[in-house]
Amino acid sequence: MAGRLSDRIAIITGAGSVGPGWGNGRAAAVRFAEEGAVVIACDIDLAATAETEALLQQTGGRYVIEQCDVTDSGSISAMVDRVMARFGRIDALVNNVGGSAKGGAVE
Numbered sequence: 008m009a010g011r012l013s014d015r016i017a018i019i020t021g022a023g024s025v026g027p028g029w030g031n032g033r034a035a036a037v038r039f040a041e042e043g044a045v046v047i048a049c050d051i052d053l054a055a056t057a058e059t060e061a062l063l064q065q066t067g068g069r070y071v072i073e074q075c076d077v078t079d080s081g082s083i084s085a086m087v088d089r090v091m092a093r094f095g096r097i098d099a100l101v102n103n104v105g106g107s108a109k110g111g112a113v114e
Contacts, residue, residue: 023055
């Protein structure tokens with residue numbers, strides 16, 4: 008697939024979504040695929056990536072779904088190792104994951 012990101016290897020964290028519709032990670036994953044990138048769509052919750060995967064399939068682009076907990080350095084290292092073993096490089100990172108917890112800045 009030709010595009011501005013043709014054959015670039017792009018990791019996108021938080022590529023799933025907790026509900027139906029478009030989250031930032033899902034939108035980035037699909038747009039990168041539309042532009043020709045090989046998308047590594049990562050999320051802690053594989054079930055949350057199901058809709059993302061269906062949308063990636065529709066682009067006709069190349070992608071891999073990876074489970075990764077970005078709060079765990081071991082999980083990140085293992086995912087990066089798998090990507091490097093398969094593709095030999097990483098060209099882009101969209102570190103989109105986010106979350107919130109009840110409480111103030113100091114507790």
